[in-house]
Amino acid sequence: xxxxxxxxxxxxxxxxxxxxxxxxxxxxxxxxxxxxxxxxxxxxxxxxxxxxxxxxxxxxxxxxxxxxxxxxxxxxxxxxxxxxxxxxxxxxxxxxxxxxxxxxxxxxxxxxxxxxxxxxxxxxxxxxxxxxxxxxxxxxxxxxxxxxxxxxxxxxxxxxxxxxxxxxxxxxxxxxxxxxxxxxxxxxxxxxxxxxxxx
Amino acid sequence: xxxxxxxxxxxxxxxxxxxxxxxxxxxxxxxxxxxxxxxxxxxxxxxxxxxxxxxxxxxxxxxxxxxxxxxxxxxxxxxxxxxxxxxxxxxxxxxxxxxxxxxxxxxxxxxxxxxxxxxxxxxxxxxxxxxxxxxxxxxxxxxxxxxxxxxxxxxxxxxxxxxxxxxxxxxxxxxxxxxxxxxxxxxxxxxxxxxxxxx
Amino acid sequence: xxxxxxxxxxxxxxxxxxxxxxxxxxxxxxxxxxxxxxxxxxxxxxxxxxxxxxxxxxxxxxxxxxxxxxxxxxxxxxxxxxxxxxxxxxxxxxxxxxxxxxxxxxxxxxxxxxxxxxxxxxxxxxxxxxxxxxxxxxxxxxxxxxxxxxxxxxxxxxxxxxxxxxxxxxxxxxxxxxxxxxxxxxxxxxxxxxxxxxx
Amino acid sequence: xxxxxxxxxxxxxxxxxxxxxxxxxxxxxxxxxxxxxxxxxxxxxxxxxxxxxxxxxxxxxxxxxxxxxxxxxxxxxxxxxxxxxxxxxxxxxxxxxxxxxxxxxxxxxxxxxxxxxxxxxxxxxxxxxxxxxxxxxxxxxxxxxxxxxxxxxxxxxxxxxxxxxxxxxxxxxxxxxxxxxxxxxxxxxxxxxxxxxxx
DNA sequence: ACATAATCGAGACGGTACGTCATGTCTTCTC
DNA sequence: GAGAAGACATGACGTACCGTCTCGATTATGT
Numbered sequence: 129x130x131x132x133x134x135x136x137x138x139x140x141x142x143x144x145x146x147x148x149x150x151x152x153x154x155x156x157x158x159x160x161x162x163x164x165x166x167x168x169x170x171x172x173x174x175x176x177x178x179x180x181x182x183x184x185x186x187x188x189x190x191x192x193x194x195x196x197x198x199x200x201x202x203x204x205x206x207x208x209x210x211x212x213x214x215x216x217x218x219x220x221x222x223x224x225x226x227x228x229x230x231x232x233x234x235x236x237x238x239x240x241x242x243x244x245x246x247x248x249x250x251x252x253x254x255x256x257x258x259x260x261x262x263x264x265x266x267x268x269x270x271x272x273x274x275x276x277x278x279x280x281x282x283x284x285x286x287x288x289x290x291x292x293x294x295x296x297x298x299x300x301x302x303x304x305x306x307x308x309x310x311x312x313x314x315x316x317x318x319x320x321x322x323x324x325x326x327x
Numbered sequence: 328x329x330x331x332x333x334x335x336x337x338x339x340x341x342x343x344x345x346x347x348x349x350x351x352x353x354x355x356x357x358x359x360x361x362x363x364x365x366x367x368x369x370x371x372x373x374x375x376x377x378x379x380x381x382x383x384x385x386x387x388x389x390x391x392x393x394x395x396x397x398x399x400x401x402x403x404x405x406x407x408x409x410x411x412x413x414x415x416x417x418x419x420x421x422x423x424x425x426x427x428x429x430x431x432x433x434x435x436x437x438x439x440x441x442x443x444x445x446x447x448x449x450x451x452x453x454x455x456x457x458x459x460x461x462x463x464x465x466x467x468x469x470x471x472x473x474x475x476x477x478x479x480x481x482x483x484x485x486x487x488x489x490x491x492x493x494x495x496x497x498x499x500x501x502x503x504x505x506x507x508x509x510x511x512x513x514x515x516x517x518x519x520x521x522x523x524x525x526x
Numbered sequence: 527x528x529x530x531x532x533x534x535x536x537x538x539x540x541x542x543x544x545x546x547x548x549x550x551x552x553x554x555x556x557x558x559x560x561x562x563x564x565x566x567x568x569x570x571x572x573x574x575x576x577x578x579x580x581x582x583x584x585x586x587x588x589x590x591x592x593x594x595x596x597x598x599x600x601x602x603x604x605x606x607x608x609x610x611x612x613x614x615x616x617x618x619x620x621x622x623x624x625x626x627x628x629x630x631x632x633x634x635x636x637x638x639x640x641x642x643x644x645x646x647x648x649x650x651x652x653x654x655x656x657x658x659x660x661x662x663x664x665x666x667x668x669x670x671x672x673x674x675x676x677x678x679x680x681x682x683x684x685x686x687x688x689x690x691x692x693x694x695x696x697x698x699x700x701x702x703x704x705x706x707x708x709x710x711x712x713x714x715x716x717x718x719x720x721x722x723x724x725x
Numbered sequence: 726x727x728x729x730x731x732x733x734x735x736x737x738x739x740x741x742x743x744x745x746x747x748x749x750x751x752x753x754x755x756x757x758x759x760x761x762x763x764x765x766x767x768x769x770x771x772x773x774x775x776x777x778x779x780x781x782x783x784x785x786x787x788x789x790x791x792x793x794x795x796x797x798x799x800x801x802x803x804x805x806x807x808x809x810x811x812x813x814x815x816x817x818x819x820x821x822x823x824x825x826x827x828x829x830x831x832x833x834x835x836x837x838x839x840x841x842x843x844x845x846x847x848x849x850x851x852x853x854x855x856x857x858x859x860x861x862x863x864x865x866x867x868x869x870x871x872x873x874x875x876x877x878x879x880x881x882x883x884x885x886x887x888x889x890x891x892x893x894x895x896x897x898x899x900x901x902x903x904x905x906x907x908x909x910x911x912x913x914x915x916x917x918x919x920x921x922x923x924x
Numbered sequence: 925a926c927a928t929a930a931t932c933g934a935g936a937c938g939g940t941a942c943g944t945c946a947t948g949t950c951t952t953c954t955c
Numbered sequence: 956g957a958g959a960a961g962a963c964a965t966g967a968c969g970t971a972c973c974g975t976c977t978c979g980a981t982t983a984t985g986t
Binding site: 559641642645646651652687690702703704705719721722 | 843844854858883885886900901902917920923
């Protein structure tokens with residue numbers, strides 16, 4: 129997508145790349161996924177259409193890269209979850225925050241746009257897991273491992289499964305709009321999960 | 328969606344309606360969601376475009392109705408889950424079947440198309456919960472209630488939550504392609520869920 | 527190009543057709559041939575591009591039709607050349623007028639555009655001879671026949687050849703800009719032609 | 726066109742210049758005028774686009790130069806027409822040869838391309854008359870002068886006019902495809918011309 | 925003999941127009 | 956009067972070239 133193998137080899141214009149990603153981010157927030165046209169992105173970025181087609185294979189790839197660049201800037205080099213020693217409290221804090229983020233109408237359109245791309249393009253899904261979800265999940269699993277060491281979680285629990293039981297219901301509710309994303313709901317999910325994977 | 332209050336009042340052609348829904352189903356299976364054009368549906372159904380626009384507000388609504396009609400035909404009037412008295416065995420059977428269905432490439436495109444509509448259109452989401460998910464979920468909850476009565480599940484468990492913990496991880500794996508949908512995985516989900524909501 | 531075989535059969539919009547031809551005429555006069563874009567014609571005519579592509583196979587065909595329609599309107603049903611009985615005087619009058627028309631910068635761009643199309647498209651050339659040049663040439667030949675009857679022109683002269691000897695030098699001078707188009711030059715051409723085909 | 730006053734001053738690559746003209750000639754023959762793109766010429770010539778833009782002001786200029794170079798190579802330093810003492814026979818031979826050349830489909834596209842440039846670009850037209858048509862016309866007029874001296878042509882005939890009456894009808898027939906270019910036609914033109922300018 | 929600057933190949937860039945496709949509306953004619 | 960057929964204005968698609976603009980990498984002098 130955005131190769132950095134031989135960084136000096138390409139004559140690609142960094143200026144244009146940034147402008148395109150920035151315009152994409154703005155437009156996705158404004159009008160949502162389906163309505164974003166490549167022509168509009170190009171116009172907004174002050175760039176020829178060909179410059180987009182030259183470097184990205186599809187609209188989805190541009191949108192994905194826009195988010196990728198955003199998160200790269202945001203995270204710095206790593207994500208760490210709070211570790212107060214109380215796994216229940218820590219998870220509830222994190223899950224409540226996630227629920228709140230999902231509930232924020234501000235994030236609605238961009239996150240939906242991103243998910244739309246991932247859902248319909250296996251290639252982007254792979255990228256998503258590698259570049260975006262992967263590091264975050266690893267941080268979460270690190271916190272769970274700490275809980276295992278503290279005897280708050282079964283030592284033999286499959287941490288990927290734990291994460292799914294914890295987060296998938298929240299994600300599904302948000303995606304399918306099948307229920308409210310309240311703090312209570314977040315708490316209930318943590319309770320259920322910890323109950324399922326008790327030592 | 329397209330139902331009138333007075334069912335006999337409309338001069339609508341049932342013949343055309345069926346042809347449209349059938350053509351929609353076929354085309355979604357063949358080419359996937361994004362590529363289905365209303366023009367193509369009309370041509371395939373041997374119907375004027377206006378006949379589609381007259382009765383459905385959007386492409387999503389047509390696709391949704393196509394599935395709705397399908398399931399109405401399939402279900403007859405109700406869904407019942409097996410009840411051997413062993414909730415664990417019954418759930419594993421059901422969840423394995425669901426996992427297998429998701430894994431079947433035959434169902435891939437239509438189900439993804441349906442979800443696509445639901446995800447991006449709140450109105451369709453509501454319809455989905457009312458007409459499609461609702462009855463099925465009710466059947467599942469009936470089986471869970473039976474388990475509660477049998478003392479295999481906490482009497483005060485929130486059955487909606489139980490269903491989410493059970494199904495959402497499977498749904499998410501499929502949607503985001505984040506992992507394989509094996510029978511073992513289905514079993515693990517049942518185990519975790521029952522462990523979480525043990526009496 | 528513009529079939530009139532079954533006039534009632536087509537659902538074609540006469541309004542759009544006229545608007546397109548009118549816009550084409552205007553644009554050709556304004557910017558010349560090479561610069562006229564189909565997009566611009568469509569925009570000026572308040573018409574979708576597809577409406578142009580639906581009815582004309584090429585830009586050249588549109589331009590040609592624009593002129594065709596113009597001349598159909600102009601001519602009414604026939605062209606007649608003056609016949610004072612003096613072929614030399616009559617031809618000089620006509621040829622001077624033609625030279626003056628060619629020299630008029632106002633007609634420069636449109637006529638060059640038309641010739642451009644004819645030169646590069648054999649199909650349009652055929653149409654040109656049938657619909658535009660044909661009737662005019664016939665009128666000219668009628669005058670020549672009158673001169674033959676009056677004994678001012680060889681009775682066995684090939685009238686097509688006479689017309690070519692008379693007009694082609696003028697046309698070539700104009701097209702290749704190889705010399706001035708004066709009244710004297712027109713006179714000299716008439717003299718040479720009459721001299722060549724004297725009885 | 727691209728010649729400098731001081732021939733040794735320029736660091737221009739003769740190799741590239743030749744490659745460009747050669748590629749242009751080949752492409753014009755293959756695809757005709759309208760379709761030749763500068764990008765294609767550059768690619769075919771193995772040359773950067775800028776090298777073309779640096780030395781020629783327009784596509785027309787390149788095409789024109791391609792022909793100019795060709796004819797310079799062909800002619801050597803001068804053109805001479807046959808002079809057997811019989812002007813009629815000599816002209817018929819020459820005009821038949823010209824008609825045959827025009828009729829040769831091999832020459833169709835290149836000559837049409839050249840004329841296209843000349844017709845639409847006054848600057849190129851001037852160059853054409855000076856560099857290409859001029860010398861040839863001078864040779865033709867030299868033969869006509871010889872005929873005048875031999876009393877086969879009016880001594881006061883305007884030789885430019887004679888040439889036009891002789892050649893323009895042929896040129897026009899070819900350009901507008903208004904008739905066949907036969908040997909008989911060539912003969913008829915010579916007859917008419919000589920008849921017009923008899924002493 | 926070599927530094928130095930013009931020229932070269934390559935090709936990315938912001939653009940314009942292309943010809944195609946699908947949208948949703950409107951019109952015409954048929955059953 | 957609903958329906959099939961399909962023309963219409965609109966507007967995005969992805970492609971082809973335009974003419975300009977860097978990029979190193981050769982040349983080819985002219986001190």
